[in-house]
Each structure stands twice: as structure tokens, then as C-alpha cells.
Amino acid sequence: MARMRAVHVPRPGGPFELIEREVPQSGPGQVRIKVDAYGICHSDSLVKEGHWPGLQYPRVPGHEVAGVVDAVGAGVAEWTAGQRVGVGWYGGHCGHCESCRRGSFITCANLQISGISYDGGYADYMIVPAQALALVPKELSATEAGPLLCAGLGHLGVQFAAKMGFRTVAIARGKVKGSLVHNLGARHYIDNQTQDPTEELMKLGGARVILATVTNAKAMSAMVGGLDVYGKLIVVGAPPEPVELSALQLLVSRRSIMGWPSGTSIDSQDTLAFSVLAGVRSMNEIYPLERAAEAYERMMSGNARFRVVLTTAG
Ligand SMILES: [Zn+2]
């Protein structure tokens, strides 16, 4: 039996452990991916710290995976060995619950999440349902593609918004990011250490949409007052503590707040294609698989510029 490396979390709050195990076989409807690279996401802390209800341990995390189809199981007609593919948060849907019957696969009552419902990308190989795969364009390397497959990325959000033609305002902490965000396409920058973001947004006319990628609930709550009438706060970051809102702020201006876990695999494919078309790229710090624990700490420290990506190549 061929062996492979993987990095798993043995128990809630346990350390990352580099282990060796048998290369898994793809069953009916499944595909085996030879993993090349994967982004470390703040949401991996849900696995690391045991914040996901019902999660079975040990678990290999990782839901920003780029690799190559290595083997296909019975009944998989649409994918063949050698194709370059990616897997994001969406890891498969049941097809028969009410959400699925309405065509909303990401809200499936039996949704599978890569690296949570089954072992994810911190490994040489990974098994996924064929429906979870997105095609990776040849223009993107594996380390470029991985981080594009997840929702909660601030420096990518700025690029996407700007390339899609929005008057884009970046909000972050500190001065240094100011020049950087202009290079990413933002027209305006608000430093929330020295400026009041709500006030500054209202001076610009109020935001139609605020994409909240931060992992700090207070910072999210503080943004609602910067929304224009009918403005929408879209929550893609996942702070562990509750987000608290003033009901009046929502009521008076008919503002709303909405969660967005991710799209499905075809949305990931669209994202990758758009990134090629518009020149959107993730800025990455790259580590080898063996240094997963160190790379994770780097991501959690908030000092990484901007994504920490692991590779399986030496
Ligand atoms: Zn992610």
C-alpha cells in the first residue's frame, strides 16, 4: 500500500501532528486529488480549537486546495486523471433536501465541508465528492489558485470589488496598508486606528455593500452605521464571539446583514476564471507541509502578508 503524509488535529485544542497513513482510495462518485498546495484559513481554527459542533477527530483540515485529479471512482464521468482542480469550503451537497430541491446547494441541510466533514487538504492526497471540484485554469499556479477558493479574504475582496468596477474603499488598521490597498485598486483607504470608519464612509455617501472579512465581531458591528440606505453588511469572516447590532441602525435606513459562507464549486471556477481575466492574485507566504504548525501560527498572528499557503513539494 502506498503511503502519504498528512497533518491532522488529534483532538479539539490538540497540536498539529505530521503523520503517515495509507493513500486513500476513491469510492463511487469520488475523486482522489494529488494535492499541490492549499491555503491556511482562519476558519481552520474551527477544526484546531474544536469550535465546529459535532466534528469528528482526528481531522485533517484544509479547504483551499489545488492539485491534480489522480484517480476517479465509479460513476464519475465528468473528470479524468491529470486535470488540474481545486476544492473550496463547499465540499458536496445531498441533492434531496429542501434547499437542494430549490437549487441552493451551499445551504444544503446535509452540506459537506472540505476539511470538516471529511479530511481536507493538509495532505499529499485527498478524497472529495466529484461535485466539489472546480477546474483550475492553466494560467494559475497551485499556490495562486488555492487561496482564491475561499470567501474570507480582505486583500482579494478589494481587488475583486475594484476590478468589477465598484468605487472601492478599503478599511484596515494602520498606515502601512494605505499605499498597498491603492495598488490593489481601492480608491479610498480608512485607517480605523486613527479614523472613525462609520463617519468616513458617510462622508463618501455611505456604502452600498460592506464585505466584512475581519475575524473581530466588534469591528464588524461598528461598520453598520457606515452603510447607505438599503446597504448590506455581508459577513464572510468568522469571529467566535457574537456580532452585536443596533436594531435602530438597521430599521431606520432599511439596512440588512447577510452571511455568505462560500459559493459552490462552479462559483469557485468562475472566481478562478475571473482572476485570470482581471489579473486578481493572492499575495502569499509559502511554507512546506512539514511546517504546517508554524505556518498556522503565522496566519493566526495576523502578521502574514497576506495568505499563508502550504505546498506538498519538498
Ligand atoms: Zn478558507
Ligand SMILES: [Zn+2]
Ligand atoms: Zn441538500
